[in-house]
Amino acid sequence: MIYQKVAVGGTFDKFHKGHKKLLDKAFKVGDKILIGVTSDEFGGKKGDIDPCNVRMSNLEKFLEKFNSRYSMMKLEDHYGSTIDDETLDALVVSRETRPTANKINRIRERRGMNPLEIIVIDMVLAEDGKPISSTRIRKGEIDSKGRII
Numbered sequence: 001m002i003y004q005k006v007a008v009g010g011t012f013d014k015f016h017k018g019h020k021k022l023l024d025k026a027f028k029v030g031d032k033i034l035i036g037v038t039s040d041e042f043g044g045k046k047g048d049i050d051p052c053n054v055r056m057s058n059l060e061k062f063l064e065k066f067n068s069r070y071s072m073m074k075l076e077d078h079y080g081s082t083i084d085d086e087t088l089d090a091l092v093v094s095r096e097t098r099p100t101a102n103k104i105n106r107i108r109e110r111r112g113m114n115p116l117e118i119i120v121i122d123m124v125l126a127e128d129g130k131p132i133s134s135t136r137i138r139k140g141e142i143d144s145k146g147r148i149i
Helices: 017-029 040-046 052-066 095-110 134-138
Strands: 003-010 030-038 070-075 090-094 117-121
Touching: 003 017, 017 030, 017 052, 017 090, 017 117, 030 040, 030 052, 040 052, 052 070, 090 095, 095 117
Parallel strands: 003 030, 003 090, 030 070, 090 117
Antiparallel strands: none
């Protein structure tokens, strides 16, 4: 582990291989992981997603193997506690959400805080070479492992 406390966030709807890669990376580089899950109100802007408690429950099943090295919170906006938690060291994001991570660091710097180290993972591709996404799973194009339906 390189960092004491690492943050990661997302909607985590239709939990899939991309989510697993993001979380695995966070646990690989951090001792304690703060996981933000978009609330029903905030996440609902993405369309027809599972309720937050269902998404958090699905996450818990995956996270069991990491014992108590994590805490989970609801996100009401793009930033959560990343813009005011001085104990955070790093942020793990997908290439798609890198711009939000950059914005978080600008806000932190304006507030006189240290910027977070940003660790970017590549998107996980489905069998057709396109990224696996919850949207594609909801549309019935692929399953959570990226197999074409």
